[in-house]
Amino acid sequence: MFKSEYLNRVYSQLEKRNPQQPEFLQAVKEVLESLEPVIDANPVYEENAIIERMTEPERMITFKVTWIDDNGKVNVNRGFRVQFNSAIGPYKGGLRFHPSVTASVMKFLGFEQTFKNSLTGLPMGGGKGGSDFDPRGRSDREIMRFCQSFMTELSKHIGADTDIPAGDIGVGGREIGYLFGQYKRLRNEFTGVLTGKGLQFGGSLIRPEATGFGAVYFVEELLKTYGESIKGKTFAVSGFGNVAWGTVEKVNQLGGKVVTISGPDGYVYDKDGVNTKEKIDFMLEMRASGRDKVKDYADKFGVEYHEGKRPWEQKVDIVMPCAIQNEVDIEDAKNIVANGTKFYVEVANMPTTAEAIEYLKAHNVVIAPSKAVNAGGVAVSGLEMAQNSMRYSWSAEEVDAKLREIMAGIYKRTYEAAEKYGMKGDLIAGANIAGFEKVSEAMLSQGIAY
Numbered sequence: 001m002f003k004s005e006y007l008n009r010v011y012s013q014l015e016k017r018n019p020q021q022p023e024f025l026q027a028v029k030e031v032l033e034s035l036e037p038v039i040d041a042n043p044v045y046e047e048n049a050i051i052e053r054m055t056e057p058e059r060m061i062t063f064k065v066t067w068i069d070d071n072g073k074v075n076v077n078r079g080f081r082v083q084f085n086s087a088i089g090p091y092k093g094g095l096r097f098h099p100s101v102t103a104s105v106m107k108f109l110g111f112e113q114t115f116k117n118s119l120t121g122l123p124m125g126g127g128k129g130g131s132d133f134d135p136r137g138r139s140d141r142e143i144m145r146f147c148q149s150f151m152t153e154l155s156k157h158i159g160a161d162t163d164i165p166a167g168d169i170g171v172g173g174r175e176i177g178y179l180f181g182q183y184k185r186l187r188n189e190f191t192g193v194l195t196g197k198g199l200q201f202g203g204s205l206i207r208p209e210a211t212g213f214g215a216v217y218f219v220e221e222l223l224k225t226y227g228e229s230i231k232g233k234t235f236a237v238s239g240f241g242n243v244a245w246g247t248v249e250k251v252n253q254l255g256g257k258v259v260t261i262s263g264p265d266g267y268v269y270d271k272d273g274v275n276t277k278e279k280i281d282f283m284l285e286m287r288a289s290g291r292d293k294v295k296d297y298a299d300k301f302g303v304e305y306h307e308g309k310r311p312w313e314q315k316v317d318i319v320m321p322c323a324i325q326n327e328v329d330i331e332d333a334k335n336i337v338a339n340g341t342k343f344y345v346e347v348a349n350m351p352t353t354a355e356a357i358e359y360l361k362a363h364n365v366v367i368a369p370s371k372a373v374n375a376g377g378v379a380v381s382g383l384e385m386a387q388n389s390m391r392y393s394w395s396a397e398e399v400d401a402k403l404r405e406i407m408a409g410i411y412k413r414t415y416e417a418a419e420k421y422g423m424k425g426d427l428i429a430g431a432n433i434a435g436f437e438k439v440s441e442a443m444l445s446q447g448i449a450y
């Protein structure tokens with residue numbers, strides 16, 4: 001499967017050891033494919049079992065979360081925290097509350113987070129966590145009780161210099177507030193143990209926007225390489241959560257037009273663009289309502305609604321999946337190619353099936369991988385940690401300028417790493433290689449520990 005004997009050996013061992021973990025294996029395989037030339041050129045990695053070590057989390061915590069709903073019923077969920085790699089800094093990564101959360105999903109996200117955080121240039125290791133708890137339709141009080149129970153266990157494993165969780169799907173400012181409150185109550189300690197906090201208690205300006213803004217800054221850099229710009233381009237976006245919202249906002253600011261957003265129920269096609277304050281704010285209202293139906297947008301603004309469909313059938317210049325893993329499959333990839341789309345920009349974590357990636361690549365679509373594109377979110381989390389350590393806060397302009405510079409740096413590192421190994425323009429390979437180099441060098445310097 002791989003040309004390298006070493007990688008074949010490691011990967012088949014990994015398959016044996018993780019038989020029920022398709023998402024984790026998918027994420028690892030994609031990275032190992034990119035690393036072949038690096039591994040071949042540097043025997044030191046095999047000599048030190050670097051790939052074996054990088055594909056095994058340092059620690060994987062699974063715990064029970066019991067909580068009482070508004071009807072007095074006792075509920076049981078499963079909580080996770082994966083502390084994947086601490087070579088370059090304390091574990092850092094989001095918490096996801098979604099029914100699709102499994103050990104496999106947590107491990108794929110934690111594995112990718114390690115590379116992503118490395119790419120930001122900031123000193124953060126990789127971690128991820130969450131629960132199979134489904135927040136949909138739950139009252140505010142139920143969310144609070146769940147968060148308090150979840151943190152009661154999680155608090156034993158995290159800390160401002162150990163492991164710093166943040167949000168992800170199903171975990172926004174409200175949830176981070178409840179989690180922070182419970183941590184403080186348990187420890188009697190006011191520290192920057194979580195990021196994505198409210199502005200009143202140590203949060204950073206621009207953190208809610210950061211993932212989407214960063215993704216669009218990345219697109220800006222990418223388009224420069226091809227002598228193009230965002231102005232006048234049309235975009236298909238999926239999702240309507242925090243990431244899609246920031247993306248839509250920034251595309252508008254830079255003169256592009258987003259014509260789709262989507263939910264679990266289907267997608268809307270807004271030919272004029274999701275381009276007024278009212279429309280953009282409505283994305284937040286839809287999330288707050290907990291209904292999880294993008295049909296509400298179509299009803300309110302009188303635009304096309306495609307029930308049960310995904311936006312990738314629409315002809316646009318740039319495609320940006322912003323929802324969840326494996327949301328773009330081979331059929332979608334065929335649509336994207338048939339529509340003549342030239343730029344495919346992953347924003348959600350691993351939104352593309354392996355088969356779809358292969359098809360897009362074979363048809364010369366430019367692919368920007370999520371671990372580079374969406375790194376602006378965790379990068380501004382890193383800036384939030386820096387501000388907390390200084391007991392200080394930067395203005396929105398300062399944070400935004402730093403974010404823009406960080407994204408330009410990520411693009412440059414990604415582009416140059418691919419070029420260095422003879423794969424110019426292959427940003428998937430570039431991101432994986434650039435992320436890998438820093439982490440593996442740190443591991444080598446620290447001896448055989450983890």
Ligand code: 2IT
Nearest residue numbers: 093094166168377378381
């Ligand atoms: O996937 C991600 O990078 C996040 N959910 C953000 C993580 C963070 O620590 O801000």
